[in-house]
Amino acid sequence: DTGVSQDPRHKITKRGQNVTFRCDPISEHNRLYWYRQTLGQGPEFLTYFQNEAQLEKSRLLSDRFSAERPKGSFSTLEIQRTEQGDSAMYLCASSPTSGTLDTQYFGPGTRLTVL
């Protein structure tokens, strides 16, 4: 078990460019979550998947953001036409299905800097 992995770890881009991040959850975890963490704040929920179905999206997830989880394995988070306000750490977490209490295990995050 190698834990949750995210790629890339760091991304610097220019305003207006599109970026895509990847998350590989712990194998056999069927729930996957995306959070965003800005400087000095706690993580904020963006969206979550159960298998390949996207079940909840935060209002923080504007139309420029899209997340997918094809085949219920890895997930991608794409940001189109990036803005400076998108600069943040993007965290992915996964959890098994075990009743209503499922511990979320976090990856190392992708730090995005928009110039």
Place this chain on the structure above:
Amino acid sequence: AQSVTQLGSHVSVSEGALVLLRCNYSSSVPPYLFWYVQYPNQGLQLLLKYTSAATLVKGINGFEAEFKKSETSFHLTKPSAHMSDAAEYFCAVKGGGSNYKLTFGKGTLLTVNP
């Protein structure tokens, strides 16, 4: 709706001293509560979680937390701080029922002085 308030954005203690990090929650349903630790440029690591089985919860690295419903609190403590405990600590509450998202506090940065 759930919310978390962490009192004190920065706590400084001496090595060997008691660590106390405060967390108060608001929840419309019986809460599930968590403490996570984040080291610089890393993701979050689970310290402990409250599952309603016991009000005093023991976690990793000598940390523990006590759930007090009457005070809506879930404070994190450690009897004796170690230099390696220096990190940022986040309290989180999980939504009830089929709501799986975590709502985090703003975090408390713990520094440990030699």
